[in-house]
Amino acid sequence: MDSIRIRGGIPLKGTIPISGAKNAALPLMAATLLSAETLTLRNLPHLVDITTMANLLASHGVALHMNGGAGEGCGGRVLELTTARITDTTAHYDLVRKMRASILVLGPLLAREGRARVSLPGGCAIGARPVDLHLKALEQMGATIAIDGGYVDARVDGRLKGAHLVFPQVTVTGTENLLMAATLADGETIIDNAAREPEVADLAHCLIAMGAEIEGVGTSRLVVRGKDALHAATHAVLPDRIEAGSYAVAAAITRGKVLLEGADATHMAALIKVLTAAGVSVEAREGGLLVDAENRAIRGVDVMTEPHPGFPTDMQAQVMALFATAEGAALMTETIFENRFMHVPELKRMGADINIHNNSAIVRGVSKLSGAPVMATDLRASMSLVLAALAAPGETTIARVYHLDRGYERLEQKLAACGAEIERLRG
Numbered sequence: 001m002d003s004i005r006i007r008g009g010i011p012l013k014g015t016i017p018i019s020g021a022k023n024a025a026l027p028l029m030a031a032t033l034l035s036a037e038t039l040t041l042r043n044l045p046h047l048v049d050i051t052t053m054a055n056l057l058a059s060h061g062v063a064l065h066m067n068g069g070a071g072e073g074c075g076g077r078v079l080e081l082t083t084a085r086i087t088d089t090t091a092h093y094d095l096v097r098k099m100r101a102s103i104l105v106l107g108p109l110l111a112r113e114g115r116a117r118v119s120l121p122g123g124c125a126i127g128a129r130p131v132d133l134h135l136k137a138l139e140q141m142g143a144t145i146a147i148d149g150g151y152v153d154a155r156v157d158g159r160l161k162g163a164h165l166v167f168p169q170v171t172v173t174g175t176e177n178l179l180m181a182a183t184l185a186d187g188e189t190i191i192d193n194a195a196r197e198p199e200v201a202d203l204a205h206c207l208i209a210m211g212a213e214i215e216g217v218g219t220s221r222l223v224v225r226g227k228d229a230l231h232a233a234t235h236a237v238l239p240d241r242i243e244a245g246s247y248a249v250a251a252a253i254t255r256g257k258v259l260l261e262g263a264d265a266t267h268m269a270a271l272i273k274v275l276t277a278a279g280v281s282v283e284a285r286e287g288g289l290l291v292d293a294e295n296r297a298i299r300g301v302d303v304m305t306e307p308h309p310g311f312p313t314d315m316q317a318q319v320m321a322l323f324a325t326a327e328g329a330a331l332m333t334e335t336i337f338e339n340r341f342m343h344v345p346e347l348k349r350m351g352a353d354i355n356i357h358n359n360s361a362i363v364r365g366v367s368k369l370s371g372a373p374v375m376a377t378d379l380r381a382s383m384s385l386v387l388a389a390l391a392a393p394g395e396t397t398i399a400r401v402y403h404l405d406r407g408y409e410r411l412e413q414k415l416a417a418c419g420a421e422i423e424r425l426r427g
């Protein structure tokens with residue numbers, strides 16, 4: 001297994017191009033299942049999760065054609081997906097267990113074929129993460145659902161029926177699954193308490209380009225009038241606000257200055273507010289976001305994770321690394337996932353002073369972290385260790401790099417271009 005070695009303490013300076021968003025690209029790829037015509041996605045990031053989704057879609061009969069290689073900076077790759085016919089409505093365990101977002105094929109398969117058998121994703125490192133809300137909502141649209149042999153077995157006679165769905169809790173992939181299903185349903189579907197994440201809006205814009213009728217994009221009430229079929233479309237994946245946010249923290253934690261090329265500040269308001277309150281200068285420029293922490297004192301700021309437009313849970317671990325090196329204390333409260341502090345013991349091994357009380361962590365800044373061998377159990381936790389390592393004098397080796405490869409395109413190259421001493425150790 002590969003690991004990453006970082007010699008920290010160097011302020012980052014330069015430009016980092018921001019890739020297309022993983023969490024937008026995955027549902028956008030699944031949307032191909034809704035139409036027999038070609039869906040062309042531009043600005044696709046080169047990531048392991050994208051390959052996993054491509055393999056899953058291929059197993060359903062999707063023809064995929066990729067143009068452009070990795071390493072091309074802004075612009076990403078172009079993927080053409082054509083689902084002339086769905087050849088298999090089963091999403092097998094071997095593929096689903098690699099990535100929970102595989103559940104995103106459930107709604108489209110059921111809507112187009114009237115049948116879907118999708119392996120239950122099961123637990124994962126950051127919490128139980130059930131899919132009960134996806135299933136209840138599909139049942140409300142007329143599906144019959146059974147759990148059998150570890151699989152969700154969903155059927156519907158004829159088309160799904162429009163319904164008034166009210167999610168009792170905000171769910172991102174749940175909203176996306178039901179939004180896709182509703183585009184081919186018979187009649188009108190209202191989704192209340194819909195997730196307002198920019199990735200949901202990106203999916204809605206793509207579905208509209210495919211001929212879907214959707215109102216309320218970006219709000220908590222989506223109204224969808226179902227169509228008999230959707231058609232070909234071309235769509236560019238929006239920039240990854242979590243990748244951009246992670247590199248904003250990289251600039252801040254090393255007291256450097258970095259231009260995040262292509263980042264969209266309008267999707268990052270909650271994070272920008274926290275970084276600004278902490279003493280970092282964050283300025284939206286044409287072409288990107290300039291993050292400047294040169295010669296600045298950084299203070300801890302209290303943070304609570306919430307559904308968008310609140311502070312994203314996917315940035316909690318990275319910002320915790322920053323506050324581990326800040327002046328004063330920060331109270332960080334995680335409200336989305338019940339077990340998302342796994343980076344804390346590893347950060348403590350690097351000298352951080354953090355105490356967990358239920359779903360809150362008190363982070364007391366220390367003047368210096370120190371390099372150490374560490375490992376993490378999920379994507380964003382791994383990134384928090386990379387960030388801590390960039391700040392810590394000495395050498396840090398981060399094991400289990402495959403977590404990072406799921407969500408950060410060309411991580412070492414992007415950081416090295418700004419002066420970081422970082423290398424991948426093959427093993």
Ligand code: UD1
Nearest residue numbers: 023101129130131132133134170171172173174314336337
């Ligand atoms: C998505 C993101 C993930 C992010 C998360 C929250 C993708 C591919 N992943 O995950 O990066 O951290 O949103 O912003 O976009 N829940 C239920 N039952 C359900 C569905 C969800 O109880 O049927 C709970 C979850 O356990 C969790 C909360 O609702 O506590 C929010 O989860 P959800 O928004 O669904 O997360 P994901 O869509 O899996």
